Amino acid sequence: MDLNRIMFLLDRYYSGDILPEEYEILLSALEAKEPFTPELEKERRMLLAIESCAPIVPECFEKRLEEAIEQRQRRSGKFMKRYVYGSVAAIVLVLMVIGGRYSINNSLHPEHRLEIAAVEGVESVGVVKKEPTSSGFSGDDIEKTARLVSTSDKVAKSDNANVPKNLNDEEFEEALQTVDNALLSMISDIRMSQNSVAECMEEIEITQKTDFNSF
Amino acid sequence: MKRILTAIGAIIVMWIGMSAQDTRDTGNVPHKETRTEVLTYIASLPEVSVTYLTKTMLQKFPKDRAESPLGVLVDKGEVESIRVFELGNEEAEAAGKKLINAYISELPDYSSIDPSLPSSQLELLMLQNNPSNEVIMYGITELRNINTYETVLMYSKAEGKKTILIILSGSIQEKTIGELIDSFSR
Numbered sequence: 001m002d003l004n005r006i007m008f009l010l011d012r013y014y015s016g017d018i019l020p021e022e023y024e025i026l027l028s029a030l031e032a033k034e035p036f037t038p039e040l041e042k043e044r045r046m047l048l049a050i051e052s053c054a055p056i057v058p059e060c061f062e063k064r065l066e067e068a069i070e071q072r073q074r075r076s077g078k079f080m081k082r083y084v085y086g087s088v089a090a091i092v093l094v095l096m097v098i099g100g101r102y103s104i105n106n107s108l109h110p111e112h113r114l115e116i117a118a119v120e121g122v123e124s125v126g127v128v129k130k131e132p133t134s135s136g137f138s139g140d141d142i143e144k145t146a147r148l149v150s151t152s153d154k155v156a157k158s159d160n161a162n163v164p165k166n167l168n169d170e171e172f173e174e175a176l177q178t179v180d181n182a183l184l185s186m187i188s189d190i191r192m193s194q195n196s197v198a199e200c201m202e203e204i205e206i207t208q209k210t211d212f213n214s215f
Numbered sequence: 216m217k218r219i220l221t222a223i224g225a226i227i228v229m230w231i232g233m234s235a236q237d238t239r240d241t242g243n244v245p246h247k248e249t250r251t252e253v254l255t256y257i258a259s260l261p262e263v264s265v266t267y268l269t270k271t272m273l274q275k276f277p278k279d280r281a282e283s284p285l286g287v288l289v290d291k292g293e294v295e296s297i298r299v300f301e302l303g304n305e306e307a308e309a310a311g312k313k314l315i316n317a318y319i320s321e322l323p324d325y326s327s328i329d330p331s332l333p334s335s336q337l338e339l340l341m342l343q344n345n346p347s348n349e350v351i352m353y354g355i356t357e358l359r360n361i362n363t364y365e366t367v368l369m370y371s372k373a374e375g376k377k378t379i380l381i382i383l384s385g386s387i388q389e390k391t392i393g394e395l396i397d398s399f400s401r
Binding site for chain 1: 225232233264266267268275276277280283284285288295297301314341342345347348350351352369371372373376379381395396400
């Protein structure tokens with residue numbers, strides 16, 4: 001091949017316009033053992049050096065590359081899904097925990113609810129008498145008290161309606177007696193205390209040395 | 216590895232959040248029990264008897280028993296409700312005193328809102344503590360009338376008798392309590 005043709009192909013190579021067939025022709029021309037000018041010799045050595053370092057493309061490389069890209073895209077889609085579902089699950093779990101703690105803190109045992117109704121809520125209703133029991137506040141007592149509350153509540157709601165005498169006559173009498181006895185007992189204790197104070201005062205001796213100005 | 220570390224981090228964050236939800240008072244400030252809490256507690260104790268007479272019940276008080284202490288109170292028309300607690304053991308007695316403290320501690324200080332109002336509605340009527348008997352009596356006055364009690368708390372404990380806590384509510388004149396004691400203490 002003549003030198004002009006080689007120079008032409010080299011120009012096309014550097015400009016990037018060279019076709020693969022022309023590149024093969026250029027390479028085979030440069031590999032020939034013809035004597036070249038010093039400039040052309042340099043070009044020959046450079047091109048051959050580059051050619052010897054060219055990577056070896058494995059078989060089906062393009063196909064494998066496409067498969068890898070597809071797989072990566074699929075994985076990133078899966079990751080996003082997992083991320084979203086995980087976040088939602090975590091939020092739901094935290095809300096459940098908070099809700100559970102809140103309901104535990106505020107809810108009362110059913111028995112205690114009835115106890116409050118029996119004692120505090122009775123403010124709007126009639127008489128409740130709780131008998132002392134050694135076994136404590138049993139389930140029967142709770143039910144009995146709740147029945148009393150609900151019955152008396154209906155009575156109270158009827159706006160000063162007459163309490164049917166047969167409904168709580170006995171309990172009413174018993175309650176009146178209890179309160180009377182309690183008041184009497186209280187008054188006698190108060191009097192006893194007053195008496196003890198009076199006795200103490202009587203024991204105070206007033207002597208000639210008593211300085212009344214100090215009182 | 217990343218996932219394991221993320222999961223561990225999430226567990227730690229949730230554990231911190233859960234322990235922060237613990238709103239129970241565990242600090243040095245003592246928890247002030249409310250009246251409701253103490254009443255609930257008293258109601259749950261054994262050997263405690265509670266009798267509660269409301270206004271409606273008091274209005275139906277039989278006239279033939281006007282000579283009794285209750286009859287005197289009903290006759291005056293000042294009492295709207297009476298609660299009697301019979302406290303049968305030491306725990307119940309302590310709970311009774313707690314109830315008195317709860318009533319006292321829930322009194323607001325109106326003087327900070329209106330300087331013309333008294334700073335406290337509470338009056339100590341009687342306080343006696345002997346080996347043989349103990350009497351505590353408090354009166355909670357009405358807001359603008361210090362001679363009238365809206366609540367009277369009476370606690371008495373004597374040897375050989377059940378401890379009693381009586382709570383009178385209404386609009387009770389100061390002299391009514393004195394007359395009651397004088398009438399029945401001969």
